[in-house]
């Protein structure tokens with residue numbers, strides 16, 4: 001496993017070591033001791049999620065608030081996404097800044113999104129299966145989010161707006177400037 005720091009403190013890209021042979025390939029998708037050694041963070045994931053999305057689907061930008069804030073370790077099992085993490089830590093020097101990373105089943109890259117970030121992705125392949133670990137449980141009463149196409153965040157989602165599939169809930173998310 002290799003770790004790549006990003007411009008957002010605490011947000012990392014993880015590249016697993018892939019073992020290929022005539023049968024295919026194998027890699028450890030998570031190893032607690034290695035993760036903690038590389039990131040310097042203690043982490044106890046308590047919930048695994050998986051979603052299936054069709055091309056153009058945007059899920060996000062989501063986060064849970066307060067004591068239900070979640071850190072996430074995101075990976076693509078099949079397909080390709082542009083995965084986006086936005087720093088919404090009010091005192092952060094990179095408040096409002098984001099990174100956007102291509103995750104797919106060829107590069108097997110993972111994105112660690114710390115607590116205090118909004119997270120979302122757009123599906124770039126015909127279909128994507130995305131799995132992610134969370135270090136806190138889902139609690140719908142603590143769910144919040146930011147509209148994906150927020151002018152302040154100015155995220156390049158790569159696809160034309162006419163191709164975007166958005167849930168009813170995500171259409172009604174607040175703007176970044178109305179967060180706090």
Ligand SMILES: Cc1cn([C@H]2C[C@H](O)[C@@H](COP(=O)(O)OP(=O)(O)O[C@H]3O[C@H](C)C(=O)[C@H](O)[C@H]3O)O2)c(=O)[nH]c1=O
Pocket residue numbers: 049051059060062063072119120121138167
């Ligand atoms: C997130 C979640 C949802 N649900 C239920 C609630 C709804 O009935 C249904 C779909 O939920 P939602 O539309 O919020 O799913 P996503 O849009 O994929 O939400 C996720 O999208 C972005 C990418 C994230 O980073 C978050 O982890 C998460 O908010 O699953 C659960 O039962 N448990 C859960 O942990």
